[in-house]
Structure formats: structure tokens, C-alpha cells
Amino acid sequence: MTPEQTLKQYWGYDSFRPRQLDIINSALEGRDTLGILPTGGGKSITFQVPALMREGMALVVTPLIALMKDQVSKLRERGIKALAVHAGMSRHEVETALNNAAYEDFKFLYISPERLASDAFKAWVREFNVNFIVVDEAHCISQWGYDFRPDYLQIALLRDIVEAPVIALTATATPSVAEDIMDKLAFGAPNLVRSGFERPNLAYVCRETVDKRGEILGCCNGCPGSGIVYVRSRKNTEDISAFLKAQGISADFYHAGLDAAERSRRQDEWIKGGIRVMVCTNAFGMGIDKPDVRFVLHFGLPESIESYFQEAGRAGRDGKRAEALLLWNDDDCSRLRSLHSTSFPSLDYIEGIYHKVHAFFDIPYEAGAGRELRFDLGKFCGAFSLNRAQAWYAMKYLDRCGQWTLMEDVEVPTRVMATFNRSELYDIVIPYEEMRTILDILMRRYEGLFSYPVTIDEDYVASRCGMSVGGLRQMLYNMSLQHLIRYVPCTVSDIIRLHNDRLHPRDVNLRKDLYTMLEKTSRDRMEAMIAYVSEEKRCRSRMLLEYFGQSETENCGWCDFCKKNC
Helix, strand or coil, X not given: CCHHHHHHHHHXXXXXXXXXXXXXXXXXXXXXXXXXXXXXXCHHHHHHHHHXXXXXXXXXECCCHHHHHHHHHHHHHCCCCEEEECCCCCHHHHHHHHHHHHHCCCCXXXXXXXXXXXXXXXXXXXXXXXXXXXXXXXXXXXXXXXXXXHHHHHHHHHCCCCXXXXXXXXXXXXXXXXXXXXXXXXXXXXXXXXCCCCCCCEEEEEEECCXXXXXXXXXXXXXXXXXXXXXXXXXXXXXXXXXXXXXXXXXXXXXXXXXXXXHHHHHHHHHHCCCCEEEECCCCCCCCCCCCEEEEEEECCCCCHHHHHHHHCCCXXXXXXXXXXXXXXXXXXXXXXXXXXXXXXXXXXXXHHHHHHHHHCCCCCCCCCXXXXXXXXXXXXXXXXXXXXXXXXXXXXXXXXXXXXXXXXXXXXXXXXXXXXXXXXXXXXXXXXXXXXXXXXXXXXXXXXXXXXXXXXXXXXXXXXXXXXXXXXXXXXXXXXXXXXXXXXXXXXXXXXXCCCCCCCCCCCCCXXXXXXXXXXXXXXXXXHHHHHHCCCCCHHHHHHHHCCCCCCCCCCCCHHHHHHC
């Protein structure tokens, strides 16, 4: 079967987008391949097609849990066997998934990067028949990248175990980052397939203003169709959403603080057109395939051109005219410079945070390796009278230099444990028949219910009980009041995974050379972002393309500069 036939059979398309087939053919030839395609360029097709054409299973590493769940769901809808292993799954669920990947005919296993170093994964990976190692968001492996993840460095170790070519994919990589990606992934030979970054239908507009709300309102009224408004904080999402609603505009807000079910509901409603404008933090948008977004508006300066280019690129994926509007003023520039300073507290301060975190969880010296800690930043900072922002960036740096893994906004699913022995089931008083039905389903479905808190699938249990998920949660809470079960409700939490035992003072390796390099590259990105919006004598599109190493460019004809001067 050819790539075109595979595409037609599973996706119904007759032809590929630009450079997709080049990446596919390169992979099918057995060559390590780095593909750089713009946001909306169809990166997933470039590894899914070759994986379906080869015997075995593609191992897909991605940091985006929501995206891996979405892709697994879409593959299954097409009759393709796929599964995922990610944070929030119980040990039993992980073992079951890895067993299925080894001994069943699955075509795709999606796995989060922090799982690569786990003993469970290392024990199973030799049993897998891997046809490709796929690295999504590949810029995360580069220390020079804007979103480096230390766990990505584990991917290269797979190459000592798994004999399979690498397909690495990203939407945003400068030339230096692209070289670093290929080096860190131990490419047999440099092999870069890059699409042009031009978006001829997308007008990039920068507007200096103090009346941002007025500009947002004007954009929403002047641009028909759906849109995204990116803001800097969760509070701003709620405030601006309320402002737009008060002006008669269909809008809602989205941020990582909402529970998973509510985030999913709002995202689906926006995709279907029930909500016209989504006001959100950068937690929204990754992996969303909505082609008819007519505008993306930034309520202030992003931290880097990389993140701006990716977020703005969610507009106009259908090829029709769309606008990327960035609102800014001098206060935004000052805020960005202040944020840079806050992002790099002193190394002494960072080491202090290391020890405070261990003390917060009563972890003594030479203990703690392997523990996963559910972390509440507010309580932690309150306990030690710390500035939240500084403490958070110190923790992020400790992640970056490998002292621990910090996972943000992890969905921790509902867990339940029976508080009585199985033999006592018919002797205890169960006040409502619904409670007995729930217990019966839980006992049939979940081994270990009487031994430890088990992760449950609320949708499944609620469906079997003939009630809503909300009704199930209320009933589980009531059952806990009756001392029938221990009930740990689902929540969203930051998680710290400790890699090593707690070190003594001054033994913590904070890598001063890494700190110096990161501070400089962060400052350079900040200044590039400020220079981009401040420039009045060049085409916006050309500036973006040249930033990513595309030297042969032309004026776009649509941006604010071109409209005034062309």
C-alpha cells in the first residue's frame, strides 16, 4: 500500500499537504528525520501514515496529555488500535496498557516523557516491536528551545534499546534549535525537512494602545466568525469573558484551573460553534483542529516569538483570510522585563527552595527518591512567606537542571477504597439501593478495591448505574459519610516527582553554566519579542520568517506595515 492509499483509506484525503510526503518517504527509507511544519501543517499525519505501513507499533513521545488523549480517540474512531500512558493513571492501569502494547496488535503507544525513565517502562520496552520512535514537540529536547523538558533527554537512551528510526516533529525551531534537536536525538546523519513558514492568508497586526478592551470589542465586532483571545492570567480570562458577554458577544473562558470535564465541555462547545470567542491562557489550543478560526488576539506580549507564532498560527487553517492581532503598550514591555528578572532568582535562593520543598513534605536528608508529591503552591508559599512567582520559577529551574520533574495541572482521577472486608458486605447497613448498586459495580470492575484506593472511570460507573457523573460524585461523597468507602475526589494538581534522595546543603548541583546560558537566551527572546512589536519599518511576516531562518522572503501585503506602505 502506498502513502496515498493509506491516507485515503484512513483519512479520506486524496493528497498530502506541502512537505508531508517528503517526511513520510524519508521515514519509510529508514532515515532519522526532523520535520518542521507550521502550526496546522498536519504533523500527526507524517508519522501515523508510515507507522500504519510498517509492521509493529509507533512509540510516540509527547508532553501534552490532552493531545495524546485526543489523538488516541481519533485513531480509534478510524479503527486503528492506539493507547496512551500518562500522569494520573494508576500503577495497575499503566501495567495493563504496557502489557497490551507488548502482546496485542496495537499500532500506536503514546507516552509522556517523564514515563521513559520509570522502571515499569524500561522493563517493558524491550518487549515492544517498535517501527518508529516519534518525538512530538521536539523543540522540548533542546536546551536552546523555549520549552525545554529535561525528561526529553531520556529519548536518546531508547536508541540503545530500540532499533527504529526517529521521526521528530515541531512547529517552531530556529536553525540552532534544529541542529540541537538532531544532535540530542543522536541522528545517524542530519536530515531536516522543513516547510516554508509563510501564511499568506494570515494578516499579522501589532497595535500599540492603552484601550485594549475597546480594541478587543472592535475586533470581535469587525471580524465575523470564531476567535481566540489570549491573556496572561486566569483572572483576566474570566474578567474579559464577562466584559464581552456584557457587550452581547458569545464568549467563555478557559484555563488550566478548571476541572477536566469542564475544560472539555467548553472546548467542544467552541469547536462546534456554540461559543464564538474563547478567552484563555496558553493552556488552550494545543492539538485543536478547528480550521475556521477567523482571528487570534493577544491581550499583551507573549514571552517569545516562538510561542506567539504558534498561538497566532491557530487562525485561518482553512486557508481563508484571518487576522492575528497583538495589542501592546509600554507597560507590557516593562512587565515582560520584570518577568524575566523574576524568572531568574539567585542560585542561593533556588537551593533554598529545594530544601524548603523537602521540609514541607517532612522528607529528611538521604531519603525521598521516587516519591510523587501533590503540590499546592499557595500553601507552600504561605508556610514560608515566599513570593509565589519567584518560588515557582525556582522550582521550574530545579526541574530543568534535573533535580525533580515538575508536572503542572495534572488531572488526578477519582480514587475509591472500601472500608470493610468483602466478607462483611451482607452484614453492614447500606441505607440506599443506589449505594449497593455502586458497590456491586465497583467490586466487579476493580481489583484491589478492598486493599488500596483504586482509580475509577467515573463515566463508566455512572453509565452502569444509570446516573450522571455529578450524581455519582454526590453519591460517593454520601457513601464516604456513611463510612462505606474512602473517597478521594478527582482534582487538578501540580505534581513533583523526586528523582533522587534529598541532598545536604551545598551538595545540590545547580549547574551555574546552564543558569547563565538560560538567562541569556531568555533575555534574547524577550528583547526579540519587544523588537518585533516596536518595529515600524518592516513587514511583520518577513520578520517572523527571518527569525526562524527563512531568508528568502517577500512582503506579505496584509500586515499593519504593508497596509500603510505597500
